[in-house]
Amino acid sequence: MPDALRDVREWAGQPVTETPIKGGLSHRIARLDAADGQRWLLRVLDPRVSAAGLGIPLEQEIANTVRAADAGVGPRVLHRMPGALLLEYLDGVTLDADAVRALPEPVASACRRLHAGPRFVNDFSIFRKLGEFLALCRVHGLSVPRGYEDRLPSAAEIERALAADPLPTVPCHNDLLPQNFIRCGRQVRIVDYQLSGNNDPAFELGDIAAEADYDPDLTDRLSRAYFGGDEPRLTSRVRLNLIMSNLTWTLWFAVHHGLLREQAADADFDYDAEAADKFAQAARDLDDPGFGRLIDDVRGRAPRIPHPPHHHARRLA
Numbered sequence: 001m002p003d004a005l006r007d008v009r010e011w012a013g014q015p016v017t018e019t020p021i022k023g024g025l026s027h028r029i030a031r032l033d034a035a036d037g038q039r040w041l042l043r044v045l046d047p048r049v050s051a052a053g054l055g056i057p058l059e060q061e062i063a064n065t066v067r068a069a070d071a072g073v074g075p076r077v078l079h080r081m082p083g084a085l086l087l088e089y090l091d092g093v094t095l096d097a098d099a100v101r102a103l104p105e106p107v108a109s110a111c112r113r114l115h116a117g118p119r120f121v122n123d124f125s126i127f128r129k130l131g132e133f134l135a136l137c138r139v140h141g142l143s144v145p146r147g148y149e150d151r152l153p154s155a156a157e158i159e160r161a162l163a164a165d166p167l168p169t170v171p172c173h174n175d176l177l178p179q180n181f182i183r184c185g186r187q188v189r190i191v192d193y194q195l196s197g198n199n200d201p202a203f204e205l206g207d208i209a210a211e212a213d214y215d216p217d218l219t220d221r222l223s224r225a226y227f228g229g230d231e232p233r234l235t236s237r238v239r240l241n242l243i244m245s246n247l248t249w250t251l252w253f254a255v256h257h258g259l260l261r262e263q264a265a266d267a268d269f270d271y272d273a274e275a276a277d278k279f280a281q282a283a284r285d286l287d288d289p290g291f292g293r294l295i296d297d298v299r300g301r302a303p304r305i306p307h308p309p310h311h312h313a314r315r316l317a
């Protein structure tokens, strides 16, 4: 941090003071105030995060941050330093889960703007990420929630179903927890491109819904706001990705806890409890009797249980 700050002072040609921002789980983030009143955001990237596979390589994150700014969604990149970024300070309100539940339409429209912008420099698949994390857990002997491996066939089933009729990939953030949204007036902006990459837009939406504890109705409302319709093919696609978010990010916490112990202690956050909670939610949704219908919907198959014929007859009567 001191080196980056010295670099910013030199770049700005004036005194700059630094106020650390708590809340991020991975990096050191600070608000900088310059003597002339300008305000910036300093993001010093912790190389251990990408080294542990918990984030994309720094160069990719920086390139994608620039592109997200070009889309009008991310903060502008004002100055690059080795391992650190000086960003536009977004003067707004960081969202929490309640706010993300209250704002599905503005959140969907921020995603649409991001997704309509320039493609990112890398691709991202939640299924490959799950595989990487699992390999890390095995190599390092990290503990995963009991019963985790029993769920892997369901993840493979979801992947096959989504691949049967794929959507074109778009530049996705892939880690839209509430704290990565900042409301500035009527617009919602998006920060923190640590896991960004071109991906299925349905993952973006399912991930938002998972992170803000959306119920199925609110998840469908987010899908409608984004896609402009409520075809089951799309709403069910989002619901399946919600499950994949919980299932995969369970391991993010297991890996973070296992490999970045010292940093985890600093962050004042219960990584193990978070992993257990995400896994419990994924297990609940996989065991739900409606799971099979979600799979059928995205494959474009007829529902397993046809509507009873008298239903139609009564409407005609």
Ligand SMILES: Nc1ncnc2c1ncn2[C@@H]1O[C@H](COP(=O)(O)OP(=O)(O)O)[C@@H](O)[C@H]1O
Pocket (backbone or CB within 6 Å): 021, 022, 023, 024, 025, 026, 027, 028, 029, 041, 043, 075, 087, 088, 089, 090, 091, 094, 179, 180, 182, 191, 192, 194
């Ligand atoms: N450009 C910005 N302008 C204003 N606040 C920001 C900006 N970037 C981040 N923040 C604030 O700092 C917090 C942590 O930043 P973030 O980039 O998400 O770090 P981490 O990777 O550690 O999660 C955000 O939740 C937000 O409140």
Ligand SMILES: [Mg+2]
Pocket (backbone or CB within 6 Å): 024, 025, 179, 180, 191, 192
């Ligand atoms: Mg963040």
